[in-house]
Amino acid sequence: MGHVLAPGVTAPDFTLHVTPDQTLSLGDLRGRPAVLAFYPADWSPVCGDQMAVYNQVLPEFRRHDAEVVGISVDSAWCHQAFAETRHLHFPLLADFEPKGAVARQYGAYRDGDGVCERALFVVDREGLIFWSYRSPIAVNPGADGILDALDRLETQEKSDGRTQSAGVRG
Amino acid sequence: MAELRVPVSAADHARGAAAGRVVLVEYGDYECPYCRAAHVEVLRLGRHFGDDLTYVFRHFPLTEIHPFAEPAAETAEFAGAQGRFWDMHDAIYAHQDQLSLPFLVGAVRALGLSVRDFEVALEAKTYAPKVAQDFLSGVRSGVNGTPTFFINGHRHDGPFDYQHLAAAIQSVRSRP
Numbered sequence: 295m296g297h298v299l300a301p302g303v304t305a306p307d308f309t310l311h312v313t314p315d316q317t318l319s320l321g322d323l324r325g326r327p328a329v330l331a332f333y334p335a336d337w338s339p340v341c342g343d344q345m346a347v348y349n350q351v352l353p354e355f356r357r358h359d360a361e362v363v364g365i366s367v368d369s370a371w372c373h374q375a376f377a378e379t380r381h382l383h384f385p386l387l388a389d390f391e392p393k394g395a396v397a398r399q400y401g402a403y404r405d406g407d408g409v410c411e412r413a414l415f416v417v418d419r420e421g422l423i424f425w426s427y428r429s430p431i432a433v434n435p436g437a438d439g440i441l442d443a444l445d446r447l448e449t450q451e452k453s454d455g456r457t458q459s460a461g462v463r464g
Numbered sequence: 465m466a467e468l469r470v471p472v473s474a475a476d477h478a479r480g481a482a483a484g485r486v487v488l489v490e491y492g493d494y495e496c497p498y499c500r501a502a503h504v505e506v507l508r509l510g511r512h513f514g515d516d517l518t519y520v521f522r523h524f525p526l527t528e529i530h531p532f533a534e535p536a537a538e539t540a541e542f543a544g545a546q547g548r549f550w551d552m553h554d555a556i557y558a559h560q561d562q563l564s565l566p567f568l569v570g571a572v573r574a575l576g577l578s579v580r581d582f583e584v585a586l587e588a589k590t591y592a593p594k595v596a597q598d599f600l601s602g603v604r605s606g607v608n609g610t611p612t613f614f615i616n617g618h619r620h621d622g623p624f625d626y627q628h629l630a631a632a633i634q635s636v637r638s639r640p
Contacts, residue, residue, distance in 0.1 A: 353604050381528040433621050436608035
């Protein structure tokens with residue numbers, strides 16, 4: 295089992311299907327913090343699964359100006375049915391062909407099992423990984439780590455902003 | 465490891481021991497079938513651990529998939545404001561398959577509470593802030609689905625059937 299990409303590294307760009315006839319690239323999210331949530335599979339047999347929780351927490355993510363996307367190896371058709379059934383209001387990306395190629399780039403693919411890890415990344419506005427975390431596959435990580443990271447990112451951006459404006463004045 | 469970020473306080477609904485050695489906090493949703501199953505297990509835990517266990521319930525309504533979870537939570541809070549939280553809580557889980565607005569009105573009436581006050585409170589969303597506060601405290605504590613349990617502040621990541629919860633509580637209780 296490898297390591298997930300660490301903070302400070304440029305998040306590898308990708309273009310994946312978000313519906314059968316639409317794609318989304320990481321570059322499309324540039325300028326805003328992005329939350330990439332890799333997860334093993336749609337249709338986990340509980341109501342309060344990882345994606346349902348993120349769906350419910352969307353107002354908090356948006357308060358940080360962040361865009362969240364879920365990524366698994368399920369196909370766009372499967373994602374579409376899953377998102378419709380669970381009323382999900384954020385994109386699910388299909389890392390379907392070649393299978394798991396994006397997850398592999400992020401160190402978030404489980405060889406042998408053929409699914410994504412439960413791996414989370416917060417990418418900053420410039421496309422650098424700000425925070426990453428891999429949860430044990432059986433443990434749904436919730437949203438607390440993501441929100442803590444978004445809080446820290448916001449604090450850092452504010453202090454950078456102050457430094458820059460101080461520099462301009464000086 | 466996820467930790468409970470908002471400590472149990474007088475603002476919470478607690479049952480069982482007033483100050484048990486073990487405090488079990490559940491974040492739950494009234495329309496979630498897994499929470500209903502857990503409700504039965506929690507009652508058994510209360511009987512087994514007696515004065516050693518304090519149980520606290522906080523709201524975590526998954527409103528996108530459960531249309532009656534939010535009104536049910538607000539109904540429980542309405543009853544709670546009049547000292548009847550657990551009566552309503554138990555009534556909702558006992559009849560979860562019938563959950564609807566008419567059911568909630570009937571439950572209010574059955575407890576002898578004012579239906580008119582209830583309808584006003586629901587319309588004015590009087591108890592929505594309390595429910596939202598519970599939800600946010602859960603989000604920041606690492607609630608990852610419903611139900612999610614915390615035992616003395618630590619998230620319980622194992623199964624939530626009686627055996628697993630009892631074993632986890634027992635191991636905390638027997639600590640010196």
